[in-house]
Amino acid sequence: xxxxxxxxxxxxxxxxxxxxxxxxxxxxxxxxxxxxxxxxxxxxxxxxxxxxxxxxxxxxxxxxxxxxxxxxxxxxxxxxxxxxxxxxxxxxxxxxxxxxxxxxxxxxxxxxxxxxxxxxx
Amino acid sequence: xxxxxxxxxxxxxxxxxxxxxxxxxxxxxxxxxxxxxxxxxxxxxxxxxxxxxxxxxxxxxxxxxxxxxxxxxxxxxxxxxxxxxxxxxxxxxxxxxxxxxxxxxxxxxxxxxxxxxxxxxxxxxxxxxxxxxxxxxxxxxxxxxxxxxxxxxxxxxxxxxxxxxxxxxxxxxxxxxxxxxxxxxxxxxxxxxxxxxxxxxxxxxxxxxxxxxxxxxxxxxxxxxxxxxxxxxxxxxxxxxxxxxxxxxxxxxxxxxxxxxxxxxxxxxxxxxxxxxxxxxxxxxxxxxxxx
Numbered sequence: 001x002x003x004x005x006x007x008x009x010x011x012x013x014x015x016x017x018x019x020x021x022x023x024x025x026x027x028x029x030x031x032x033x034x035x036x037x038x039x040x041x042x043x044x045x046x047x048x049x050x051x052x053x054x055x056x057x058x059x060x061x062x063x064x065x066x067x068x069x070x071x072x073x074x075x076x077x078x079x080x081x082x083x084x085x086x087x088x089x090x091x092x093x094x095x096x097x098x099x100x101x102x103x104x105x106x107x108x109x110x111x112x113x114x115x116x117x118x119x120x121x
Numbered sequence: 122x123x124x125x126x127x128x129x130x131x132x133x134x135x136x137x138x139x140x141x142x143x144x145x146x147x148x149x150x151x152x153x154x155x156x157x158x159x160x161x162x163x164x165x166x167x168x169x170x171x172x173x174x175x176x177x178x179x180x181x182x183x184x185x186x187x188x189x190x191x192x193x194x195x196x197x198x199x200x201x202x203x204x205x206x207x208x209x210x211x212x213x214x215x216x217x218x219x220x221x222x223x224x225x226x227x228x229x230x231x232x233x234x235x236x237x238x239x240x241x242x243x244x245x246x247x248x249x250x251x252x253x254x255x256x257x258x259x260x261x262x263x264x265x266x267x268x269x270x271x272x273x274x275x276x277x278x279x280x281x282x283x284x285x286x287x288x289x290x291x292x293x294x295x296x297x298x299x300x301x302x303x304x305x306x307x308x309x310x311x312x313x314x315x316x317x318x319x320x321x322x323x324x325x326x327x328x329x330x331x332x333x334x335x336x337x338x339x340x341x342x343x344x345x346x347x348x349x350x351x352x353x354x355x356x357x358x359x360x361x362x363x364x365x366x367x368x369x370x371x372x373x374x375x376x377x378x379x380x381x382x383x384x385x386x387x388x389x390x391x392x393x394x395x396x397x398x399x400x401x402x403x404x405x406x407x408x409x410x411x412x413x
Contacts, residue, residue, distance in 0.1 A: 046202065048202065049201055049202025050202075052203075052217065055205070056196075056205055077212070077214075081210060082207050
């Protein structure tokens with residue numbers, strides 16, 4: 001299954017970026033093979049609507065699930081419309097996050113868990 | 122002639138100064154334009170009669186899903202991420218929309234129409250020779266600038282116009298002051314006042330706007346602001362003392378010139394000075410243009 005994990009770096013031992021809209025990178029990981037692709041987050045430099053753009057990137061990647069720290073209201077709305085399962089509160093390394101996900105430890109969230117522009121602070 | 126009153130730091134006394142300035146103008150038609158749409162308060166002091174209220178709207182896109190082919194062109198055009206095109210659905214995020222009209226214009230299926238979205242209200246009234254117009258942005262709206270633009274549309278340049286700008290130095294302030302002939306910067310003689318005054322001065326210089334400073338609550342704080350103005354050759358138009366009576370009057374909605382009518386003369390002198398500066402500038406501009 002393909003998942004997107006927000007990442008601070010470009011490999012599986014990088015830390016999960018706690019932001020979604022302005023995350024540094026998106027790691028598109030195939031949980032079966034652990035093959036991965038690094039996607040630069042163009043949304044990070046946007047003036048406004050970063051969450052919207054990041055959500056589009058996520059939907060376009062073909063991933064079914066998002067693993068990240070926090071998701072704001074705009075991002076949440078778009079991700080939900082795109083049918084993406086959203087899991088927040090994820091930390092540690094990318095590798096650890098995927099492992100927890102595979103073992104069923106992580107659960108989907110009911111709504112955005114931070115307010116707009118949280119990632120800019 | 123349009124005079125704007127801005128500050129940098131909030132709470133320095135813009136409205137104290139702008140309302141008393143307007144009340145000191147002895148002309149048949151004066152306009153007071155309150156551009157602090159997030160928190161208009163001039164009406165408390167000017168007490169206008171015959172208040173009219175209008176809804177202020179901006180245009181946002183509405184997609185006809187029957188005509189839409191989900192080609193994604195509108196999303197590509199939108200600079201503000203206000204449109205999201207999915208496999209079989211289009212999301213509009215109206216609070217991000219800047220009403221440029223690009224999506225509607227360029228949709229190949231003509232599936233996008235523009236509809237009104239209310240962002241606030243515009244209210245207007247009169248007090249003697251002063252026509253007062255102010256905008257009131259709805260709570261939760263992220264962008265004051267469109268409403269500031271709408272309020273400014275009521276300006277008739279044949280009058281003397283006083284614009285009360287919002288606090289700060291960001292987009293709504295620029296919109297409020299950019300078309301004025303002269304800007305009065307109201308500050309307080311404190312480190313915070315000085316810090317934000319410098320930012321406001323930076324804007325004035327960037328906009329090439331003639332400006333002067335009024336020090337409110339003179340007597341408190343320190344001499345930093347005065348020293349700065351001296352070093353930078355900035356004219357200090359007036360110093361209003363730090364006085365309890367002025368604060369008490371303010372808290373009761375009483376303008377400065379009503380408490381101390383002597384201030385009318387001071388404001389009239391400032392107006393004359395500003396008029397001369399603005400006229401000189403206009404003359405210089407004409408000469409420069411002829412030389413080109």
